[in-house]
Amino acid sequence: MTEPPSPTVGAEQTVTVVGADEQAAVDVDVDRWSGLATRVLEAEGRRGELTLTFIERDEMAALNAEHMGKSGPTDVLSFPLDDDTDADALAGADVPVLLGDVVICPAVAAEQAADHAGTLDDELALLVVHGILHVLGHDHAEPAETAEMRAAELAHLERFHWGGPAPTAFRQEHDS
Structure with missing residues (x-):
């Protein structure tokens, strides 16, 4: 997969989502989820x-242990990079604004989909959106x-994933 060139701030900067599938457990349509990510970032x-x-x-x-101090895998982790202050400082420079990483x-x-979002498709969509919102500074503490x-x-999700109201089986919160 060829990575697109990084955007620059000097020009009218756009959204670039670089997607990669580095796992084999579940079939993932990287282009689809990258497209969702792009639309969410643009809407924000x-x-x-x-x-x-x-x-x-x-x-x-390993990432969960290193960055969150928790054992075992989790569904999504977000790593913000350039915050709004950094983006403002870079406004005149010819360098990209690096928003961050969603993993x-x-x-x-797949394991939690039935008891959470309802379907694997909806679970992945929720995780993409959730991760992006964390990169942009949202929290749920x-x-x-x-x-x-x-x-x-x-x-x-209603605007960009379903194109209408959420399915009745969709849930955002986990049973704990």
Whole structure:
């Protein structure tokens, strides 16, 4: 897969999503999920480059341990890079704004889909949107933040994934 050139700030910067499937457990349509990521970033008014990578369980477990201090694989991790302050500082430079990385484990998504989003397709869509919102600074540590983030997730999914209201089986929260 040939990576597209990085956008530059000097020109009217666009959204570039570099997607990669580095796992074999679940068939993943990288172009489809990269397209969803692009539409969400554009709707959020953001420009720059984001990577979207699908990885194996063991790789996700290692990232989860290293960055979150938790054992075992998780479904999605987000790694923001250039924040709004960085983007403003780079506005006159001829360098790309690097939004960050979203890493998804399709094997974990497949395991939790029936009890979470309802289908694997909807689970992957939710994870893509959820990961991007984290890269853009959203969080769900407090109830008000959770409500705001879930509302944004649902709005993006209804607009760009389903093209209408969420299916009745769709759920954003996990049973814990």
